[in-house]
Amino acid sequence: MNDNVIKVENLVKYFDGRCVLDGINLTVPRGCIYGLLGRNGAGKTTIIRILLGIEPATRGRTLLLDTESTNLSPKIRGRIGCVAEGHNLIQNYKVERLIKLCKDLSLQWNDESFDHLIETFRLPKDRRIKDLSMGMRAQLNLSLAMAIDPELLILDDPTLGLDTVARRQFLELAIEVIQKQNRTILFCSHILSDVERIADRVGILAAGKLVVDCPLEQLKERVKKLRIIFPESPPARLYLTEIINRQIQGREMTITVANWNKQKQAILETFKPSSCTEIPMSLEDIFIECTRPSAEAVEVA
Amino acid sequence: MQIRIDNASNRPVYRQIIDQIKRDIALGRLIKDEKLPTVRQLAAQLAINPNTIAKAYRQLEGEGIIVTRPGSGAFIANLDSNLSKAVRKRLLSDELERIAVEAFHMQIDAETLLELFNNAVEKLNVPSKKGQSNE
Amino acid sequence: MLTLIRREIRDNIVYFIAAVVFSAILIALLIAATYNSDWISDPAVYVGFSIPILLILGLVFSAMGVTQMYMDRNRKISAFLSALPVTRNWILTARIFAGLLAILTVLVPLTIAVIVLGRLIAPPIPIFAGYIADILTTVFLMVFACYCLGLLTGWTANKIAPTFGALGLNIVLVSLVFVKGFGPDIQFLLVLVIVACLIRTWHKFMSTSL
Numbered sequence: 001m002n003d004n005v006i007k008v009e010n011l012v013k014y015f016d017g018r019c020v021l022d023g024i025n026l027t028v029p030r031g032c033i034y035g036l037l038g039r040n041g042a043g044k045t046t047i048i049r050i051l052l053g054i055e056p057a058t059r060g061r062t063l064l065l066d067t068e069s070t071n072l073s074p075k076i077r078g079r080i081g082c083v084a085e086g087h088n089l090i091q092n093y094k095v096e097r098l099i100k101l102c103k104d105l106s107l108q109w110n111d112e113s114f115d116h117l118i119e120t121f122r123l124p125k126d127r128r129i130k131d132l133s134m135g136m137r138a139q140l141n142l143s144l145a146m147a148i149d150p151e152l153l154i155l156d157d158p159t160l161g162l163d164t165v166a167r168r169q170f171l172e173l174a175i176e177v178i179q180k181q182n183r184t185i186l187f188c189s190h191i192l193s194d195v196e197r198i199a200d201r202v203g204i205l206a207a208g209k210l211v212v213d214c215p216l217e218q219l220k221e222r223v224k225k226l227r228i229i230f231p232e233s234p235p236a237r238l239y240l241t242e243i244i245n246r247q248i249q250g251r252e253m254t255i256t257v258a259n260w261n262k263q264k265q266a267i268l269e270t271f272k273p274s275s276c277t278e279i280p281m282s283l284e285d286i287f288i289e290c291t292r293p294s295a296e297a298v299e300v301a
Numbered sequence: 302m303q304i305r306i307d308n309a310s311n312r313p314v315y316r317q318i319i320d321q322i323k324r325d326i327a328l329g330r331l332i333k334d335e336k337l338p339t340v341r342q343l344a345a346q347l348a349i350n351p352n353t354i355a356k357a358y359r360q361l362e363g364e365g366i367i368v369t370r371p372g373s374g375a376f377i378a379n380l381d382s383n384l385s386k387a388v389r390k391r392l393l394s395d396e397l398e399r400i401a402v403e404a405f406h407m408q409i410d411a412e413t414l415l416e417l418f419n420n421a422v423e424k425l426n427v428p429s430k431k432g433q434s435n436e
Numbered sequence: 437m438l439t440l441i442r443r444e445i446r447d448n449i450v451y452f453i454a455a456v457v458f459s460a461i462l463i464a465l466l467i468a469a470t471y472n473s474d475w476i477s478d479p480a481v482y483v484g485f486s487i488p489i490l491l492i493l494g495l496v497f498s499a500m501g502v503t504q505m506y507m508d509r510n511r512k513i514s515a516f517l518s519a520l521p522v523t524r525n526w527i528l529t530a531r532i533f534a535g536l537l538a539i540l541t542v543l544v545p546l547t548i549a550v551i552v553l554g555r556l557i558a559p560p561i562p563i564f565a566g567y568i569a570d571i572l573t574t575v576f577l578m579v580f581a582c583y584c585l586g587l588l589t590g591w592t593a594n595k596i597a598p599t600f601g602a603l604g605l606n607i608v609l610v611s612l613v614f615v616k617g618f619g620p621d622i623q624f625l626l627v628l629v630i631v632a633c634l635i636r637t638w639h640k641f642m643s644t645s646l
Contacts, residue, residue, distance in 0.1 A: 033350055054518055056643065078521035090516050104439040105520045171348040179341055179351055193308040198350045217313040217356070277406050280311035 003030045005184040011060035022208035035199030036188045042205040044188040078107035081150030087137040091130040114147035134161030155187035206291040224260040225279040256289045318357035337375040440530035451500040455541040463549045494582035501586025574618040577626035584633035
């Protein structure tokens with residue numbers, strides 16, 4: 001059985017004539033922790049909203065748990081936990097009332113784990129949601145999403161507004177979820193260190209395309225930044241494919257290459273550079289390189 | 302066992318775990334037959350995806366550095382074992398080749414490289430063949 | 437579903453209270469009118485009371501429809517609910533059900549009062565009873581139509597459009613009722629308005645992004 005929990009096929013989305021998503025293809029298999037990265041406004045929230053059926057797609061289709069997003073039945077929704085961006089919830093309800101509403105509407109509810117979470121986070125039950133800090137709203141949102149024991153967790157910037165301790169608590173929560181078998185998580189985050197800790201696969205959204213979609217551990221090995229010094233001026237064409245970025249300064253050329261391998265190394269050597277140094281790149285560096293406006297849309301997969 | 306993940310590093314997280322465990326063994330902080338934390342425990346402690354830790358453990362096991370006993374957990378291997386010595390030698394020579402390549406790219410000459418290498422051997426007390434028996 | 441309806445009622449409790457109060461006032465007026473028989477026969481009194489009553493009823497329930505939809509959009513209630521195991525269909529159905537319930541809170545006691553008073557003061561003359569039934573049905577349909585108009589115009593981020601839109605349309609509707617009387621033809625027209633509004637509202641609600 002094809003067990004891809006999330007499937008995005010040729011997704012295109014236009015907002016007021018502006019193309020936000022330009023043919024996105026993505027699959028998340030069961031048990032995978034997928035970290036979706038991208039700059040503000042890249043379209044991460046849009047993808048999530050389309051996946052959840054809140055926003056209609058312009059073209060293409062998306063499937064959650066083998067059901068079209070536009071057709072999600074309550075039963076399927078009951079297996080999905082979501083944390084929406086901004087943690088809006090329902091502003092003028094009291095915490096207690098909101099909890100009761102979620103509990104009454106949910107198909108399954110783990111009282112024990114929910115109460116434990118509320119206690120850990122020390123959330124006040126009799127305050128109005130709009131009077132809670134952003135961090136507390138995020139914690140409440142997370143707790144509500146986890147309480148239904150979801151098969152699939154979709155988190156849109158879940159640690160936004162959380163202080164260091166709360167962020168760590170969230171990470172530990174996420175690890176707890178992962179330890180249970182077959183849970184899948186899709187999350188967007190700006191905090192790359194968090195993504196690096198818990199993601200299995202990483203995707204980077206830039207200029208409407210998914211420029212990176214590969215296992216995290218391979219990402220650092222596949223994307224390389226090289227500083228090459230030529231005896232005379234650098235050649236006009238390097239005949240290297242998948243160059244994400246290129247900068248030339250005098251005799252020096254700095255290139256960021258995807259899917260680096262021995263063949264590319266051999267090709268580079270035919271140009272007889274005087275030196276070729278690798279500049280080490282952290283996940284943050286890779287992210288910045290891939291999301292530069294001048295970056296070529298190269299698929300790292 | 303204290304493991305620190307460096308987010309600014311260009312090494313993937315699982316490699317960093319492997320590196321640090323190996324380093325702890327070399328420094329004598331982890332001794333033979335010592336029990337390592339389980340994948341679950343380490344994942345919860347470091348707040349890292351358990352798959353990453355599992356991968357690190359698998360690789361260490363493949364290199365003969367740790368052994369997992371079903372039901373009991375992961376233990377530092379008896380590094381005396383001659384069976385894994387050939388494997389260890391091969392792995393080490395691969396690593397040394399990688400360092401030699403780096404040295405070329407960084408334009409470090411052979412003499413400096415050897416000097417750096419000898420410093421490391423001294424600092425970490427790698428025992429010589431003559432003298433004490435190899436651990 | 438029950439939870440959703442309860443949520444709607446609790447969020448719009450103001451209208452239910454107003455409905456009860458209104459119901460009480462109307463019944464009081466009715467009793468007063470019954471025991472002051474010269475009132476009923478005087479057409480000026482009849483018209484003088486009915487127009488404002490119908491107008492107020494229409495406007496209040498139209499406001500309820502507008503409030504329900506506007507609040508949802510403003511506070512992103514459906515956006516939150518759709519993350520839970522409910523469908524948009526259910527949300528809308530529960531909403532309309534709550535509206536109906538509020539309307540019936542006014543009209544059902546009124547109907548009972550009319551029947552009771554009718555039994556008390558005069559023998560049940562079929563034509564008279566038929567006439568009363570017509571009036572009540574038309575009033576119900578008119579109020580429900582005003583409510584549906586409110587639902588339709590309320591689903592917008594704008595504050596001005598629903599206020600004036602609903603106001604204008606309501607006045608048109610109420611005047612229509614007065615011009616055409618309470619007969620089956622006006623009932624038919626009202627049913628058409630209701631169906632059209634509900635279909636359009638349903639379509640809008642289902643297809644927009646939340």
